[in-house]
Amino acid sequence: MEKDTASRHRPVMLDRCVDLLAPALTRPGAVAIDGTLGMGGHTEALLERCPEARVVGIDRDAQAIALASERLARFGDRFVAHHATYDDIAGALAEVDAEAADGILLDLGVSSLQIDEAERGFSYAQDAPLDMRMDRSEPVTAADLLRDADERELARILRVYGEERFAPRIARAIVRRRDSEPLSRSTELAELVLEAMPAAARHAPGGHPAKRTFQALRIAVNRELEVLERAIPAAIDATAVGGRIVVMSYHSLEDRLVKHAFAEGAEVDAPPGLPVIPDDAQPYLRLLTRGAEKASEDEALANPRSKPVRLRAAERVRPTPASRARRAA
Template structure:
């Protein structure tokens, strides 16, 4: 597949974020023959191809909800032959995916959250606020709800909730008033009209104080709502932890505070002892089953950000299972 009108294969120019750091952190868990690496957000397989190259005994279960991404990834990963199993699914369907490929325990897993480069760069998908496109924003085109459906169909209070909760937009109520007035005149269908509505709703002083594009937070909020991104993340984390074998590692790349907060809390809770505070000795069965590999979130180096500006907001957290659930193989 090539990008329409360019003749360029997106996978050939795709630059995965913090790829060297991800590969290095996952490598200790992938040394044995047949070790299972799950990429829950396969995209164009930039991380997956590097991990498979670095760990020749590992096998990949690659998951993505986007059919275009899976097609590109399949071509890029064809050289690995039978080491690769690709599944079209949302990553919070992890239990079903693993059952389908006959895998019980995993040795490493990556979640590279947010919008993929392929989705961001495809004008017809409607994710970008800098170009005019249909207001779609579905990562999986089988989904029934589009961004236009949200804008035109949600009650005002629900729209305010979406913009505040998922876009952290302080001007949510002001923007929603403008959206409601516009949609009563004519339903929203394209991104350019939405951008004009958002920009017009915000006084110049507010736009200057916010910094960045005035539509950025609204588009983020709509995308998260359409795709159920935070619900999917909250749903997959406990399943991922439960499926990890002893010495397995999980890595998550987040790009905004909403995602990172969910990951940080889940990892911190998993790495805590279950004993009440003040016990002089923690019994084995109450000791933490996981340990934090990264203290805080690792960030990309300045050199990487200069090469790939999309890496600027990335935060990488890595966790390792250090004890089984029941004293044996977990």
């Protein structure tokens, strides 16, 4: 089973993630948090590269935790699983009785496990029930959302979360369709989106026209941006001085949140021209990447799911000044 799990998943920018985190994980008892465990590829590499470290892997998907735990069993108590959304950094630290983390990794978006299993309903390319829940114990599916949300809310979801310029047309088509029969299958939704588009937009570059609609519904069903808005400040607050945070985003909405939080922590919070910068105005983060890094051309060819990735990393250089912590809260 361990070999099968590894073969099903190719971690994105694996070496770069480990290279960025490893310098903070050299001391005995160092703690890393893999906030998006998935099938455990990044965690496995960290445990192999950093023999002094323990890793707590967070995932909201119980199936992912089961597969990753089996894969990582050979590391004994150096790996601990935590079933939660990735903003529960405090809960992950409590699993190993730690006050702070030395390294935190967040690989955002949908996992290979969820995409590849047709019955999860994440893909417009495979016929399946419109589910899209990362945690199947949650009550609301994509089909429920499409059935119950009004036209205005559907248009907002598609416009904001999918950056879909034809959101009003698609929302109107969904409401018309459900008057006779609710949408319940992924292929039904993909066909409806295609039909709702202007003819010229149906063959535009950038993949299937339904891609943005599926992204938007997935984000809404799983409240992904709400979780991320809590997770980034929680991760920064939980990182020890000298510790590092690596975040991989897959669309501009995620990347914008990460960029803003890192930039805020890395800038001087004082008027320009002061002869001496007060301690509480000093940066508390140091950026480790220049802008957002992308996967190499070779990796993008070998693993198409790495093409949209944007990686940002930062190092904690001092505690957050109380005045800035209150403002962020």
